[in-house]
Amino acid sequence: MIKLVGLKDIAQAAGVSISTVSNVLNGRKNVGKETRDRILQLCEEMGYQPNIMGKSLKKGQTNTIVFNFSDFERSFYLKIIKGIHDYLTENHFDLIVCTTNSSENFMRGHFTQGAIVLDRKMTDAFLVSTASSQFPIVVMDRIIENENIKSVITENYSVMCELTQTLIDKGFRKFGYIGGYESSLDHQERYQAFIDTLTMNHIPFPRTKYYHGDFSEKSGYRVTNILILSNDLPEILVCANDNMAIGAIKALRENKIEVPKDISVTGFDDSSNAENFGLTTVTIPRYESGYIAAKELVEMIRGAGNQEDFKITAKINWRETVR
Amino acid sequence: MIKLVGLKDIAQAAGVSISTVSNVLNGRKNVGKETRDRILQLCEEMGYQPNIMGKSLKKGQTNTIVFNFSDFERSFYLKIIKGIHDYLTENHFDLIVCTTNSSENFMRGHFTQGAIVLDRKMTDAFLVSTASSQFPIVVMDRIIENENIKSVITENYSVMCELTQTLIDKGFRKFGYIGGYESSLDHQERYQAFIDTLTMNHIPFPRTKYYHGDFSEKSGYRVTNILILSNDLPEILVCANDNMAIGAIKALRENKIEVPKDISVTGFDDSSNAENFGLTTVTIPRYESGYIAAKELVEMIRGAGNQEDFKITAKINWRETVR
DNA sequence: TTGTACGCGTTATCAT
DNA sequence: ATGATAACGCGTACAA
Numbered sequence: 001m002i003k004l005v006g007l008k009d010i011a012q013a014a015g016v017s018i019s020t021v022s023n024v025l026n027g028r029k030n031v032g033k034e035t036r037d038r039i040l041q042l043c044e045e046m047g048y049q050p051n052i053m054g055k056s057l058k059k060g061q062t063n064t065i066v067f068n069f070s071d072f073e074r075s076f077y078l079k080i081i082k083g084i085h086d087y088l089t090e091n092h093f094d095l096i097v098c099t100t101n102s103s104e105n106f107m108r109g110h111f112t113q114g115a116i117v118l119d120r121k122m123t124d125a126f127l128v129s130t131a132s133s134q135f136p137i138v139v140m141d142r143i144i145e146n147e148n149i150k151s152v153i154t155e156n157y158s159v160m161c162e163l164t165q166t167l168i169d170k171g172f173r174k175f176g177y178i179g180g181y182e183s184s185l186d187h188q189e190r191y192q193a194f195i196d197t198l199t200m201n202h203i204p205f206p207r208t209k210y211y212h213g214d215f216s217e218k219s220g221y222r223v224t225n226i227l228i229l230s231n232d233l234p235e236i237l238v239c240a241n242d243n244m245a246i247g248a249i250k251a252l253r254e255n256k257i258e259v260p261k262d263i264s265v266t267g268f269d270d271s272s273n274a275e276n277f278g279l280t281t282v283t284i285p286r287y288e289s290g291y292i293a294a295k296e297l298v299e300m301i302r303g304a305g306n307q308e309d310f311k312i313t314a315k316i317n318w319r320e321t322v323r
Numbered sequence: 324m325i326k327l328v329g330l331k332d333i334a335q336a337a338g339v340s341i342s343t344v345s346n347v348l349n350g351r352k353n354v355g356k357e358t359r360d361r362i363l364q365l366c367e368e369m370g371y372q373p374n375i376m377g378k379s380l381k382k383g384q385t386n387t388i389v390f391n392f393s394d395f396e397r398s399f400y401l402k403i404i405k406g407i408h409d410y411l412t413e414n415h416f417d418l419i420v421c422t423t424n425s426s427e428n429f430m431r432g433h434f435t436q437g438a439i440v441l442d443r444k445m446t447d448a449f450l451v452s453t454a455s456s457q458f459p460i461v462v463m464d465r466i467i468e469n470e471n472i473k474s475v476i477t478e479n480y481s482v483m484c485e486l487t488q489t490l491i492d493k494g495f496r497k498f499g500y501i502g503g504y505e506s507s508l509d510h511q512e513r514y515q516a517f518i519d520t521l522t523m524n525h526i527p528f529p530r531t532k533y534y535h536g537d538f539s540e541k542s543g544y545r546v547t548n549i550l551i552l553s554n555d556l557p558e559i560l561v562c563a564n565d566n567m568a569i570g571a572i573k574a575l576r577e578n579k580i581e582v583p584k585d586i587s588v589t590g591f592d593d594s595s596n597a598e599n600f601g602l603t604t605v606t607i608p609r610y611e612s613g614y615i616a617a618k619e620l621v622e623m624i625r626g627a628g629n630q631e632d633f634k635i636t637a638k639i640n641w642r643e644t645v646r
Numbered sequence: 647t648t649g650t651a652c653g654c655g656t657t658a659t660c661a662t
Numbered sequence: 663a664t665g666a667t668a669a670c671g672c673g674t675a676c677a678a
Contacts, residue, residue: 004433004457006655017665022657032663047452052432053376053385054655057670064425072405075398075595082395085422094428097420099408102387105417109375110327110671129370134327246599272398276569276596329671340649345673355647377671380654433655 005046006054013046014039025050056111064094065297066112068103070119075272076286077118080140083290084116091298107135114297116140116290136300138293142185143309150300151309152293154284156186159314160193163266163282166316167236168201170323172264175205176234178223178244180215187215190240190268209234213244220247228255233263236322242267242274242281249277249321260323270317278320285312328369336369337362348373379434387417388620389435391426393442398595399609400441403463406613407439414621430458437620439463439613459623461616464508466632473623474632475616479509482605482637483516486589489639490559491524493646495587498528499557501546501567503538510538513563513591532557536567543570551578556586559645565590565597565604572600572644583646593640601643608635 007025011018016035023031024039031039042048056062067084069077081097088095098106100121106112107130116138117127124144131137131148143151167175177194180187198205211227213219220239224247227233239245245267249259259265267274267281274281289312299305330348334341339358346354347362354362365371379385390407392400404420411418421429423444429435430453439461440450447467454460454471466474490498500517503510521528534550536542543562547570550556562568568590572582582588590597590604597604612635622628 004655008655018656019658019666020664023664026657030663035663049431049433051380051655052428052434053380054670055432055657057374057376057380057654057672058656058658060670072401072408075401078395078398078401085395089422089424094425095421096425096429098418099412101412102417102419105375106419108372109378110372111375273596273599276599327671331671341672342650342674343648346648349673353647358647374671377654378673380656380670381672381674383654 004051005048006051007048010039010042010046010048013042062094062111062113063092064096064112065114065116065294065301066103066106067095067097067116068100068107068119068122069097070099070121076269076284079286080118080290080293083287083292084294085290087291087294087298093294093298114138114301116293116297133303136297136305138297138300140289140293147307148300150296150305152289152296153309153311154186154289155311155313156189157193159282159316160190160268161197163316164194164197164238165201167238167264167266167322168197168203172236173203174209174235175203176209176211176227176237177205178211178213178220178237178239178248180213180240180244182212184215187240194238213240215241215243217243217247217250220244221251222247224248224251225255228252228257233257236264236266238266240268242269242271242279245279245281245321246273246277249279259321264322266322274317275319280319280322281317282314283317284314288312327374328371329374330371333362333365333369333371336365385417385434385436386415387419387435388437388439388617388624389426389429390418390420390439391423391430391442391445392420393422393444399592399607402609403441403613403616406610406615407617408613410614410617410621416617416621437461437624439616439620456626459620459628461620461623463612463616470630471623473619473628475612475619476632476634477509477607477612478634478636479512480516482639483513483591484520486605486639487517487520487561488524490561490587490589490645491520491526495559496526497532497558498526499532499534499550499560500528501534501536501543501560501562501571503536503563503567505535507538510563517561536563538564538566540566540570540573543567544574545570547571547574548578551575551580556580559587559589562588562590565592565594565602568602568604568644569596569600572602582644587645589645597640598642603642603645604640605637606640607637611635 007018007021011021021039024036085095100119107115114136118140127137128146131146133148137149138152140152179191211223213223237248245265249265252259257263267279270281270283292310296310330341330344334344344362347359408418423442430438437459441463450460451469454469456471460472461475462472463475502514534546536546560571568588572588575582580586590602593604593606615633619633
């Protein structure tokens with residue numbers, strides 16, 4: 001077990017006290033030039049590296065925040081991380097990315113000064129008990145009412161209203177809808193917006209045209225095959241996310257039903273595959289979400305945050321699957 | 324500035340000494356039952372959280388390693404991270420994921436016990452100067468000769484030989500090839516394997532059938548259009564990665580050339596889009612790479628590592644784009 | 647069974 | 663210009 005070289009070792013080698021070495025390393029002016037040079041030289045030679053824990057322990061702050069996630073299947077997480085990373089870099093904070101197990105350690109251990117939480121596995125109860133004015137938290141895509149927790153959420157509702165309204169304006173009247181998990185906030189908001197807009201326009205939506213999915217491509221494929229058997233194709237099939245829309249398109253193609261000639265399709269998410277299918281969908285600005293989440297968090301850490309949750313505005317991306 | 328509650332505060336509230344509290348929290352048997360209960364109760368009430376820095380500083384080890392990356396465009400990074408994460412979780416290590424700037428802090432600050440490095444921006448020189456028996460490093464997809472640095476690399480060569488040989492065995496004779504950046508190690512190894520296998524089988528490969536790409540879908544699309552104009556279609560088009568293969572397929576489809584009826588196509592990577600195109604390609608086990616990298620690193624940290632670099636074997640995934 | 651004292655690597659205050 | 667010393671929060675050997 002080789003000992004790591006610390007201030008003490010440098011001091012000993014240089015024949016000075018620890019404080020002098022510390023002063024040199026922290027750029028204080030109260031050290032003689034030749035002593036300073038000798039010390040710097042020795043640090044180089046001996047490969048001195050400051051111990052981040054000793055430093056943080058003393059200073060009581062680490063300028064580090066943690067981002068917590070756990071779903072490795074969704075590639076847009078990388079965009080969120082990049083957004084967070086870019087803001088933090090500009091503001092001289094370090095970022096550590098963890099999955100839930102480790103995150104809890106780092107959140108509780110006073111090693112980080114705040115957290116951005118995406119993982120649903122981290123319970124509201126834990127977050128409420130962990131957040132404090134000393135340790136603010138930003139949660140993404142969920143809402144927690146707490147003084148020290150701020151939410152950054154995607155505005156599903158208004159963009160889905162806009163999408164539906166525009167489709168109506170284009171002349172569509174016979175709609176079909178594939179929904180996701182009914183427990184999901186995303187599902188609920190999107191579906192509600194869809195229904196509300198139809199209602200406002202006095203367009204009936206028979207419940208038989210609603211199909212249960214689970215956000216997976218397979219489920220979209222499956223229910224679309226059922227829809228096709230009904231022999232009463234809607235003019236347009238609105239899907240609660242891209243995966244299901246792509247599953248739907250595959251099912252339609254296999255049945256020689258052309259998109260958008262025979263039926264139009266829309267998705268939600270703008271996943272990386274959406275473009276390959278020419279899918280009309282809703283772009284959620286993931287990078288920006290991350291950036292904003294980081295910004296809100298840092299402001300809270302600095303004690304300058306306001307109380308309002310942040311809503312991310314999504315944008316419709318018109319492609320070829322809508323006539 | 325609210326003070327954080329520490330051992331001291333608990334001790335004071337319980338009317339005992341700090342060490343007694345510490346003993347309780349570390350599960351030692353030398354504390355009276357009623358004292359223990361009272362202390363536990365107070366920790367709960369006062370929301371005590373052990374300070375990870377104080378603890379680590381004392382113990383001299385953190386059981387934390389850092390994974391460094393910086394390219395947010397490639398979604399397979401998530402798979403690598405998951406592989407690393409899973410191994411570490413099984414072995415009671417924490418993982419922090421950082422980009423280059425922050426990583427250097429954590430690597431030097433003695434807060435982590437080792438690093439897995441993917442980012443090319445982190446120079447060989449830095450890595451060599453940072454690695455030690457106290458701080459081993461695993462680098463992915465590059466080779467550094469150093470006692471305390473181990474490489475985990477993808478075996479491009481042999482799998483490309485296998486792919487080419489199988490194609491020859493299937494009866495293909497007229498090959499086309501779309502290469503990537505010529506400076507890239509991936510490109511070089513893949514192309515060399517391709518050429519070597521053809522040569523071994525005495526199959527000529529006229530240089531005119533080689534097309535320059537840059538790994539992007541666009542470049543595949545572009546050069547394939549040129550290839551089509553040549554009016555001398557190969558039987559099979561081997562591409563140095565999936566993106567270019569997909570670009571090629573798009574160009575072929577637009578020209579009413581059917582895959583695989585008129586021409587076969589292969590890619591490399593097994594990107595998420597590959598499946599949608601039914602693309603025959605090479606699967607690089609990203610998850611496993613991460614898992615192995617973590618395993619090698621932990622073994623080095625425990626002083627039980629061997630000296631050899633690890634080569635990841637890729638596997639051919641036959642789909643519909645080859646006749 | 648409980649408390650005292652020291653050290654981990656730093657920074658900061660106050661003497662010298 | 664330089665050094666001694668006290669924290670920061672924790673673990674632990676040893677004394678009481």
